[in-house]
Amino acid sequence: MDTDxxxxxxxxxxxxxxxxxxxxxxxxxxxxxxxLARCSASDGKSWSSGVLASANIETTSLEGCRxxxxxxxxxxxxxxxxxxxxxxxxxxxxxxxxxxxxxxxxISSAAPxxxxxxxxxxxxxxxxxxxxxxxxxxxxxxxxxx
Amino acid sequence: xxxxxxxxxxxxxxxxxxxxxxxxxxxxxxxxxxxHLMNAYRGPLEQYCGATGLSxxxxxxxxxxxxxxxxxxxxxxxxxxxxxxxxMPLRNWLRNGIHxxxxxxxxxxxxxxxxxxxxxxxxxxxxxxxxRFERLWVLSVLDGAVNKVARDLEARGRAAEWRxxxxxxxxxxxxxxxxxxxxxxxxxxxxxxxxxxxxxRDAIAATLCADxxxxxxxxxxxxxxxxxxxxx
Numbered sequence: 001m002d003t004d005x006x007x008x009x010x011x012x013x014x015x016x017x018x019x020x021x022x023x024x025x026x027x028x029x030x031x032x033x034x035x036l037a038r039c040s041a042s043d044g045k046s047w048s049s050g051v052l053a054s055a056n057i058e059t060t061s062l063e064g065c066r067x068x069x070x071x072x073x074x075x076x077x078x079x080x081x082x083x084x085x086x087x088x089x090x091x092x093x094x095x096x097x098x099x100x101x102x103x104x105x106x107i108s109s110a111a112p113x114x115x116x117x118x119x120x121x122x123x124x125x126x127x128x129x130x131x132x133x134x135x136x137x138x139x140x141x142x143x144x145x146x
Numbered sequence: 147x148x149x150x151x152x153x154x155x156x157x158x159x160x161x162x163x164x165x166x167x168x169x170x171x172x173x174x175x176x177x178x179x180x181x182h183l184m185n186a187y188r189g190p191l192e193q194y195c196g197a198t199g200l201s202x203x204x205x206x207x208x209x210x211x212x213x214x215x216x217x218x219x220x221x222x223x224x225x226x227x228x229x230x231x232x233x234m235p236l237r238n239w240l241r242n243g244i245h246x247x248x249x250x251x252x253x254x255x256x257x258x259x260x261x262x263x264x265x266x267x268x269x270x271x272x273x274x275x276x277x278r279f280e281r282l283w284v285l286s287v288l289d290g291a292v293n294k295v296a297r298d299l300e301a302r303g304r305a306a307e308w309r310x311x312x313x314x315x316x317x318x319x320x321x322x323x324x325x326x327x328x329x330x331x332x333x334x335x336x337x338x339x340x341x342x343x344x345x346x347r348d349a350i351a352a353t354l355c356a357d358x359x360x361x362x363x364x365x366x367x368x369x370x371x372x373x374x375x376x377x378x
Contacts, residue, residue: 014281017375023343033376043318
């Protein structure tokens with residue numbers, strides 16, 4: 001057996017297992033799982049930093065955040081065979097996090113616990129300042145749940 | 147993979163439940179079922195017994211507890227037949243069964259007060275360790291599927307397809323990049339990855355079937371596996 005073949009010859013990490021399941025599920029994988037799978041790759045942090053930096057959302061108005069969220073949501077509406085676009089879902093979460101952290105407003109109509117969970121799950125994979133922004137937004141949104 | 151009708155999501159709908167075949171095939175079928183069960187579940191059960199303190203509660207090694215459990219339950223077909231009637235995933239049936247086995251051991255040793263006093267500590271960790279058991283089981287299912295597919299492709303002289311799949315889906319390289327590395331087009335890389343995904347899906351589905359999951363529940367079970375890992 002070719003020992004250079006990656007995967008299959010030694011126990012995989014939970015992160016690799018998630019990536020594998022995300023691949024197997026394809027379009028059935030939840031957007032958050034596809035995003036976390038992307039972030040788990042060796043270049044995950046640099047990839048996510050590239051997506052987040054290009055949005056320049058921190059200087060955007062609240063209405064601008066809403067527009068960015070809606071555009072990202074539209075981009076997620078038609079997943080490919082390989083699943084939802086992880087960059088689109090990251091932009092979606094970024095818009096929600098910025099609206100919460102910068103403008104103190106929740107702009108998502110999704111269940112607060114679900115939104116907070118997505119932000120909290122993604123945060124550890126991100127570089128600063130986005131890690132802290134996502135965590136603060138998760139805490140704020142979670143705090144709104146009665 | 148031939149022989150199956152596709153349903154939404156590409157998961158097979160006409161897979162014969164292996165247990166139905168094994169348990170309906172007399173002694174040889176029962177022997178196959180018993181061997182599969184012991185090979186597939188010994189590891190996770192031993193880790194569970196050790197981590198929850200079940201084995202310590204009866205002053206035994208985890209391996210001894212699991213071997214004794216298998217010996218006590220798998221001499222006849224009845225235990226597996228009862229599982230078949232329960233509708234429960236086999237891993238949960240076995241986990242419940244090992245608790246009962248340890249309870250029986252404690253009763254047999256009830257003269258040992260020290261053993262009895264450990265039960266509270268065991269119960270307190272069971273909930274955490276149940277989640278851990280589920281994660282261990284998910285990882286073992288995936289390891290098994292990956293090993294099977296990687297070795298099957300290697301045996302057919304198609305090891306490069308496995309590497310292409312891994313580089314695209316785990317290392318997140320684009321089909322263009324993978325195609326350049328392996329001397330093919332992006333479209334060919336995508337087709338190759340699609341084929342390997344299907345092989346992995348079938349390998350995972352086969353293990354789930356052997357755990358008692360019905361065809362129509364396989365997609366939901368795999369989604370559940372993802373949730374288990376998300377909680378890691």
